[in-house]
Amino acid sequence: MGIREWLRPDIASPETSAWQALSGVAEALVVCAGAVLDIDDEQQLLQHYCDQLTELVPSLRLAWIWFGDPDTRMIVPQVRAGAARAYAEHLCIPRTRLTERGPAYRALQGQRSEPYRISATSLFGPWREMARQHAMQEVLVLPLQSSVDAQRGVLALYADVPGYFERIGLPLFEAMAGLFSSALSRAARHKALENAVMVDALTGLKNRHAVPVLQRQLLRADDDAAPAALLLLDIDHFKSINDVHGHAVGDQVLGAIGQTLRLHVRSGDLVLRWGGEEFLLGLPGASADAAWAVAESLRQQVAAVRHVQADGQLFNVTVSIGVASLLPAESLDQAVQRADGALYAAKRGGRNRSVLA
């Protein structure tokens, strides 16, 4: 359907304000489509979209977006723009039997959008009253959906004239929401790629690129004083394993040790392949004593694994472990350095042992 067919004959003249609004939306569409190539960050991109929309389209007082888990219990706008953005700053829509019948949750469920008149006597009186204080007469909430992951969202647009969205043509605003949805899909694809970069192909464990994940995991505890610890683990005499049994067997040993570590830590712990024959483990909530006990248990588990050499003979491998309990205000780097010092002491002390920094 062509743009002109959406317009009623009485507003199809280029002189009318509807025509200006229409060309504003079209311009915003073009500008927003271009921005997809320039802006990587999801939130920044959606903010840019809302800014452009409210700047270029006359009568649009406010545009806000929420995106996330479709089962959310609360919709709170993450980006907002327009003369009436103060309204969205304090907006939070809990999921209730009443709000589930309102435009935001209906859009979240993917239902086709109808514009809602804003009137003090409507179902959601208090919000409508506030919206009227911001000179808003009509709201249109459109569903957003990523095609890559389960993420959903809503784009809410508020106009200062009644009947505005129908008059300009809903398909145009739906096209805009389609563009916003592709931005969500693109961001999800970017995140998936980032995750792929974080995974070590040989062991399937996360690698050094996942340090930010480790950092978040260790520092997640609400209480600053909550303990956390690091284990730096190095395979003993790995060079001679490669030399004696061959590189392919060396690779198998690395894979088997990675698997053993992953199987024997708690679900909130993180195991990274730190490089070569080294593994770094993050143990949130573990005191120094607990971390040392975990290290000793892992050391014994690893030593018990029997590996197969090329001629079918079995052999065992040991590891040395440096344990560092995170000190208050210490950076992850500093803690890793202390764990490295303890690992060095374990090697010098004869290997196949754990040392606490």
Ligand SMILES: Nc1nc2c(ncn2[C@@H]2O[C@H](COP(=O)(O)OP(=O)(O)OP(=O)(O)O)[C@@H](O)[C@H]2O)c(=O)[nH]1
């Ligand atoms: N098979 C295999 N070997 C690797 C890999 N990454 C590193 N290595 C080898 O790991 C060995 C590490 O040797 P060293 O750093 O000398 O230490 P080590 O022989 O384990 O001796 P200690 O740590 O002192 O007990 C080197 O020979 C590396 O080539 C890998 O992905 N696969």
